[in-house]
Amino acid sequence: MPRQPNSHLLRRGRYSECGRAYLVTAVVHQRQPLFRDFQLGRLLVAEFKRAHDAGLVTSLAWVVMPDHFHWLLALNSTTLAGVMRQTKSRSTLSINRARCSREKFWQRGYHDRAVRADEDLLKMARYIVANPLRAGLVEHIGDYPLWDAAWL
Template sequence: MPNYRRARVPGATYFFTVNLRDRTSDLLIHEIELLRETVRATKARHPFHIDAWVVLPEHMHCLWTLPPDDADFSLRWKVIKFAFSKRLPVSEALSASQQHRRERGIWQRRYWEHLIRDERDYQRHFDYIHYNPLKHGHVQRLVDWPYSSFHRAIAMGIYAPDWCGVPEQIDGGYGE
């Protein structure tokens, strides 16, 4: 098995892509309130700042900034995934390995994480997150996708409501 190494920098900002195991599922938007509750509860116990987030039917992207003395994003993802899964009825097929480990078959085991390097890197990922519903054909206008921090960014004056970006500059294939 490969030796995965994650960059752990206290107080840093990270980009994440987290996928469901079943990439044809719409579980994340079907259970959006449960996901939101789970994230709120996790933030209350293990603080972090959500810079940007988009939830699509079967995957999500987000930017988090951790507290200055903390680099443990994996604990937060473990808590979010576990708490979300625990509150859903068991309906997915489980492999022998998952049964042995007492895992659910909802999430892909790993996730994509990227340490944000500078302001340009931050902006590229911030735009990519918000462009994603359009990229995947879920809407014609980003303002029509309800599961995104795009609406908060409009309220903050970061984007105009009709912002849609330029695909060649935004679509970098981050973690998908």
């Protein structure tokens, strides 16, 4: 599969700051909707929880969509690259084990955006968890099983 022509530019100037909130997005290889399988989605959620419980991040909100995830987090004691490398690596191992597979699971890299101090985190969290509604997957957010937010 050919690389995106400017994908290497996503990493240029990437800087991690402890205490700062980030919105990160990662996509399943070839956008396969593998998280339609609730059990596979829960394996990814376990990695979000592991990073939070280990004190690496404070998990503020997340949603696992069929072929990608959005995660709003504040860095505590690691770099953004470190937490994403661990999360993607560990989730690949557990998900592929569950699928009896050795296939590539995630697309290379991830998208991140540092949250500015004046941005409303609660408003951003609501936007994140409403993704299944906007995608037409459910009519009520309570009907979608793969999301959480610290405030909701």
